[in-house]
Amino acid sequence: MxxxxxARFGKFRIKLETAPGSGIFAAPCGFTSKSLTLTKNLTxxxxxxxxxxxxxAWVGRDAESLSASVSGExxxxxxxxxxxxxxxxxxxxxxxxxxIEFPAKTVTWAGKMHIATLNxxxxxxxxxxxxxxxxxxxxxxxxxxx
Numbered sequence: 599m600x601x602x603x604x605a606r607f608g609k610f611r612i613k614l615e616t617a618p619g620s621g622i623f624a625a626p627c628g629f630t631s632k633s634l635t636l637t638k639n640l641t642x643x644x645x646x647x648x649x650x651x652x653x654x655a656w657v658g659r660d661a662e663s664l665s666a667s668v669s670g671e672x673x674x675x676x677x678x679x680x681x682x683x684x685x686x687x688x689x690x691x692x693x694x695x696x697x698i699e700f701p702a703k704t705v706t707w708a709g710k711m712h713i714a715t716l717n718x719x720x721x722x723x724x725x726x727x728x729x730x731x732x733x734x735x736x737x738x739x740x741x742x743x744x
Contacts, residue, residue, distance in 0.1 A: 603700055603701060603702070604700075605698050605699060605700050609697075609698065609699040609700070610632060610634075610697070610698050610699075611625045611695075611696070611697040611698075611699070612625060612626075612629065612632055612668055612670060612694070612696055613625045613694065613695040613696070613697070614626060614681060614685055614692055614693070614694055615692055615693030615694070615695075618690070618692070618693070619693075621693075623693070623694075623695045624681075626675070626677075626678035626681050626682060627675040627677045627678045628672040628673045628674060628675035628677075628678055628728070629670045629671070629672040630671065630672035630673065631670060631671050631672065632668070632669070632670035632671075633668070633669050633670070634666065634667075634668050634696055634707075635666065635667045635668075635669070636664070636665075636666050637664065637665040637666065637667070638661055638663075638664055638665075639661075639662045639663045639664075639665065640659040640660065640661060640662060641659065641660050641662045642657050642658070642659055643657070643658050643659075643660075644656075644657060644658075645657070645658045664737075665733070665734050666707070666709075666711075666733075666734040666738050667714075667731060667732060667733050667734065668694070668696065668711065668730075668731070668732040669729070669730065669731045669732075670729065670730055671727060671728065671729035671730070672727065672728065673725055673726070673727055673728075674718050674725075674726040674727060674728040682713070682716055682728070682730065683716070685713045686713040686716050688713075691710035691711055691712045691735035691736075692710065692711060692712075692713070693708075693709075693710060694707075694708070694709065694710065694711045694732065694738075695707070695708045696708075696738070702744065703742055703743065703744055704742070704743050705740065705741075705742050706740070706741050706742075706743070707738040707739065707740050708738065708739050708741075709734060709735075709736060709737055709738035709739060710734070710735040710736055711732040711733060711734050711735055712732065712733050712735055713730060713731075713732055714731045714732060714733045715729070715730060715731045716728060716729075716730050717729045717730070
């Protein structure tokens with residue numbers, strides 16, 4: 599049996615554009631967990647049986663739109679706090695680059711996202727942590743490079 603080729607935590611990068619339109623991206627420090635959710639919104643219609651109109655209809659589905667969201671949490675790093683706050687305060691969506699690097703190829707999504715939530719929190723005796731969620735604003739273009 600062959601083992602699957604996988605990517606480690608540090609090879610999944612969430613990068614934000616350092617300045618609007620700069621084309622320079624950097625991964626904010628502090629994530630201890632992160633995720634990318636790709637969503638396809640569907641419309642539904644009942645498909646009746648033409649030969650037996652009393653039969654229970656099957657549901658047909660058509661793709662309506664695509665969306666992506668990113669969530670993550672970890673420690674609130676001084677090196678990244680202003681990056682997150684500036685992005686959240688921006689009325690415009692920000693440039694993002696999401697990468698998953700495998701040994702033989704890298705899958706990248708690039709586009710614009712809004713910072714929908716920032717949630718700094720802490721408990722007595724602990725450190726300040728933060729969770730965040732980003733929502734796509736238009737298309738995220740996927741590329742695969744060797």
